[in-house]
Amino acid sequence: MSILEYNGGVVLAMAGKKCVAIASDKRFGSNYLTISMNFPKLYQATDKTFIGFSGLATDVQTLIEKFRFHINMYRMNEERDIEPNTLAHLVSSTLYERRFAPYFVEPIVAGLDKNNDPFICGMDLIGCTTMNYDFSATGTGEDQLYGICEPLWQPNLEPEELFEAISQAIMSATNRDCMSGWGAVVNNTRESDHAYAEDPHGLIGLLLVRQINAVRIETLHLYAKLLTDQSLADVSIRNIMTVAVRHREVFYDVVSSCGM
């Protein structure tokens, strides 16, 4: 088994219309043994940019701290946040500096540039960048991810549609890969706000797959109303799901009352 597969894990990023989403699984293991089920591999670099690292966990942690250093220095010197393509090049140079004793990580940089257009860049362990316009996947379940992303992705997805697509993709792929899984973290960055959803028990995939019938919609409506104080007429299904997912504690109640 290669050292890149020792701890397991996957990272996936997808681009939509004026939005971008990045997701990682939460497994941290030592070969076949699962040590932690709460080890997300994403790092929020700036308000609009994320880096996800798959591969050897110690290098993931060290590189997160190393990039925090560089991003803070950049912000103080240039008095602005780093752009995603600049960050991608920084990550690439940092990895190539260790060309002959590399960090065993394969990162993905995903973010919105200053025009809020999506930017995704996947890399190998020595910094070769591939700037895909649609999606990018790395990790032990890379093949499965590419397989499921291909039919699920379409151009110009809205933020909620993108969220569904990326969640479906990562849940399905990690189900077919023994070295990754145990839930997913999806960071969905859009122009208007920053939606953040966390799903400790991998339930998002279930919710999205199953249909919601009329009875359950009412329950969700009630919760949404309580949470957001909007009138029932305003709340669409997508909003309910996004809202419910955002409030983690309530989410379990919602799911259990829906009988899922």
Added chain:
Amino acid sequence: MARRYDARTTIFSPEGRLYQVEYAMEAISHAGTALGILATDGIVIAAEKKVTSKLLEQSVTSEKIYLLNSNVICGVAGITSDANILINVARRYAQQYLFSFDDDIPVEQLVQRLCDLKQGYTQYGGLRPFGVSFIYAGYDNYFGFQLYRSDPSGNYGGWKAACIGANNAGAQSLLKQDYKDDITLKEAKELAAKVLSKTMDSTTLNSEKRMYCLSGGRETVIASVIHRKIHFERFSTMWKCVVANPSLLFSYLVEFATIQLNAEGKVVYNLYKPDEIDALLKELNLGGNSTEEEAS
């Protein structure tokens, strides 16, 4: 008498003085004033920057107050190029600490490391000392809000209110009179603005000239002089060159910054923009508005 001993920084004089270090402090006393005041719920740093030409490109970046880390800011007085080097070094130290310990550097440690560097330039290498004094304002979980002052010798001290740069002795005595231990951040801001207004213009306390001096925005300063030719006479006593050539003005601008905790207990640094400074000064009746009616 001093001539023989000031050529090299690494030599003591017979009286036990380091002349290069003292000359560095002399250089700083010509620079714009910077002062810091420690309040119970935050710290304010105010600084006066001297812009010598209206041709100079006024950018948004500050010249006197800098962010060193997410929990520490500093005010500068002295040679700006020396200051830039030290600020970059301080930023790297703070990030290196964050990288090693995953925690923000305690304020005093950052001050110490920078002062150790400054001290090195007074003892070995034969290089001249840095011609900069700093006022550091920061917060950490161990000692709360802290204010430090350092000088080219590498000495530093913790202060409740401190001042560096031109007229710093006068400002220090003013601060001593008006400072009280339980001062709030709001009162500290007022005190800082008042002291700064007095030190910037210690010869006359003409309210109009004070207004002119303290306007935070460059445009307002120029407008008040060019459109009101009558004021040239009053200004001529101080700035003879101004009457001869109105385009060459000494326009005094102020920088203001505060550091405090927000509702979630996170450290927040606020470098005031020109209109915010104007608003603050207007509130305190110290000026800040170019369309003021003529004062008596």
